[in-house]
Amino acid sequence: MTLIIVLIAVAVVLVAVTGLYLVTNRRAAPPAPTSAGPEEKGGAPDRELPEGSGAGAGAAAPVSGEVAPTERDGPALVSGPAVVVEEEGPPAPVGGEEGPAVVEEAPPRLRDRLGRARSLLGGYLTSVRSRDRIDESTWEELEEGLILADVGAVVTAELLDDLRATARRDGIDSPSALVEALKAELKRRLAGDPELHMADQGTTVWLFVGVNGVGKTTTIGKLGLDQVRAGHKVVMAAGDTFRAAAADQLEMWSERVGATVVRGGEGADPGAVVFDAVQHAAARDADLVLADTAGRLHTKTNLMEELKKVRRVAERPPGVVTEVLLVIDATTGQNGLIQARQFTSAVGVTGVVLTKLDGTAKGGIVVAIRSELGIPIKRVGLGEGPDDLVAFDPDEFVEALVGDGDGDGAG
Ligand code: GDP
Numbered sequence: 001m002t003l004i005i006v007l008i009a010v011a012v013v014l015v016a017v018t019g020l021y022l023v024t025n026r027r028a029a030p031p032a033p034t035s036a037g038p039e040e041k042g043g044a045p046d047r048e049l050p051e052g053s054g055a056g057a058g059a060a061a062p063v064s065g066e067v068a069p070t071e072r073d074g075p076a077l078v079s080g081p082a083v084v085v086e087e088e089g090p091p092a093p094v095g096g097e098e099g100p101a102v103v104e105e106a107p108p109r110l111r112d113r114l115g116r117a118r119s120l121l122g123g124y125l126t127s128v129r130s131r132d133r134i135d136e137s138t139w140e141e142l143e144e145g146l147i148l149a150d151v152g153a154v155v156t157a158e159l160l161d162d163l164r165a166t167a168r169r170d171g172i173d174s175p176s177a178l179v180e181a182l183k184a185e186l187k188r189r190l191a192g193d194p195e196l197h198m199a200d201q202g203t204t205v206w207l208f209v210g211v212n213g214v215g216k217t218t219t220i221g222k223l224g225l226d227q228v229r230a231g232h233k234v235v236m237a238a239g240d241t242f243r244a245a246a247a248d249q250l251e252m253w254s255e256r257v258g259a260t261v262v263r264g265g266e267g268a269d270p271g272a273v274v275f276d277a278v279q280h281a282a283a284r285d286a287d288l289v290l291a292d293t294a295g296r297l298h299t300k301t302n303l304m305e306e307l308k309k310v311r312r313v314a315e316r317p318p319g320v321v322t323e324v325l326l327v328i329d330a331t332t333g334q335n336g337l338i339q340a341r342q343f344t345s346a347v348g349v350t351g352v353v354l355t356k357l358d359g360t361a362k363g364g365i366v367v368a369i370r371s372e373l374g375i376p377i378k379r380v381g382l383g384e385g386p387d388d389l390v391a392f393d394p395d396e397f398v399e400a401l402v403g404d405g406d407g408d409g410a411g
Contacts, residue, residue: 084262084280110390111400113382116361118401121149125182125402131175134167138175142182149364149401150333155371159185183398189367190394192376196223196351198232198288199320203281205274205289207314208353209307209343210327212295215355215381217246219327220290221253222389223379228258233286237277238263239270239310240294250292256386260286270294270306271313278319289319304346311347325378327353328369331360340373355381358388363401366392 111118124145131138139160146156159182166172166181198204206223208216217240224234236254238247238261247263254261262277264270274291281289293310296303314321326349328336336354343349352369357380366377377392 084260109400110380110382110396113358113388114363114400116359118363120361121145121364121401124148125179129176129179134173134175134178138178139164142178146364148361150362150368151364152334152337152368152372155368158371159189159367179402183402186367186398186402187394190370190377190392190397192370192394193351194376194378194391194393196325196378197322199322202318202320203278203289204287205278205291205314205319205321206323206325207274207291207293207307207311207321207347208325208327209293209347209349210295210329211339212243214295214327214329214332215353216240216295216327217249217253217292218384219325219353219355219379219381219389220250220292221257222381222386224253224259224290225257225386226389227288227290232288233281233284234259235277235281235284235286235289236261237274237289237291239274239292241266241268241270241273242294242296246292246294259290260284271310274310275313275316275319278314278316282318289314304342307343307347323350323378324348325351325353326375327355328365330354330357330362330365330380333360333362333365334368336365337368337372340369340375344373344375349375351376351378353377353379353381353389354392358382366397 124141128138128141128145142163143156143160146159147153151159163178163182163185166185167178170181172178172181196206208220210216220236224236227234234257236250236259238250240246241264244266247261247266251261251263253259260280262273262280264273264276270293274289277289277291281287291310291314293307294303311321311324313319324347326340326343328340330336332339340349340352352375354366354369354377357363357366366380369375370377379389380392380397382388382390
């Protein structure tokens with residue numbers, strides 16, 4: 001009997017211990033996944049009007065659901081409600097489950113990407129180096145190479161005059177020493193402040209100007225990535241309200257790099273969009289606004305007037321415009337110089353971003369722009385990918401363009 005009582009007692013204790021164990025374990029276990037996915041995915045991303053909104057003041061802000069339609073009836077330059085598309089958190093890592101938002105690539109090697117330019121000018125200079133003395137035909141060969149590389153007739157003439165003076169002064173008598181002197185002269189002419197400056201106080205605004213198709217939007221995307229990586233909180237302003245695709249493109253980039261985009265309806269007042277972006281940035285403690293602008297309006301005069309207005313609006317406190325970056329497509333050669341003159345006189349360009357250097361033999365346009373306009377080249381575009389924008393380093397550029405004597409080119 002005693003034995004039976006003891007056995008029952010042991011059984012009761014065992015049942016109690018097992019029950020306790022199961023309860024404890026269930027509490028510690030994570031919730032089972034549901035087919036609906038994580039809770040956070042249930043809600044639409046926040047979209048709201050910036051506080052103190054100029055363009056959108058008084059209009060109801062879409063707070064959820066799809067991005068507000070961009071097609072707006074009514075006349076051009078009528079402001080519509082600005083829409084903010086937030087991109088929360090840092091850019092997704094490479095090779096993540098959701099696909100690579102930002103590809104961490106090794107920076108493109110300037111030398112490899114300047115293939116066509118390199119094979120042209122590099123080829124001429126290799127030929128000069130292989131001569132056994134300097135004579136008039138040496139100078140003619142240099143001239144031809146520089147002009148074909150799009151340095152331009154005026155700058156080429158100045159450059160060669162300076163080079164002749166240097167050769168006389170320094171007693172240069174070998175063709176290879178002459179090429180070295182030319183490289184030094186090119187580096188000297190290309191030197192300039194490559195920094196992109198932030199304001200000491202207020203919200204920094206960098207305006208991007210340039211004709212259609214040169215690569216403004218793409219450059220904003222690439223630079224946005226660069227600045228997010230540098231620790232800045234970035235807002236992109238879709239100021240090219242004349243092309244709905246431009247705002248879509250910017251929105252895509254903002255998602256890719258972890259920035260926020262503020263956009264207006266098609267035909268909205270670009271100044272108002274930029275104003276809203278600055279207000280939004282200030283309200284969210286974002287320190288940098290990258291503002292896209294239209295590259296084409298009905299007439300050129302209007303475009304320049306519009307850009308002046310955008311700049312004035314962007315300067316309204318707390319906005320501080322520290323950079324007006326003229327984006328130039330290197331493949332357009334000397335046309336780029338004409339554009340540069342127009343934009344510079346209208347909006348006071350602080351620096352040039354030269355895109356598409358990867359696809360052109362006309363790399364000499366860099367020298368023409370720097371020499372003729374005195375505007376520093378700040379960045380160069382070497383491809384369409386997020387990492388294909390590099391700071392402009394004259395030494396590296398000239399070495400990559402002219403080579404070190406192998407003159408092999410890349411294609
Ligand atoms: P926007 O009209 O000035 O905003 O020009 P987009 O940014 O839309 O660019 C026009 C085209 O040029 C797009 O197909 C870009 O991918 C391309 N692009 C921009 N920068 C570069 C570059 O550095 N190299 C190459 N190869 N293509 C570029």
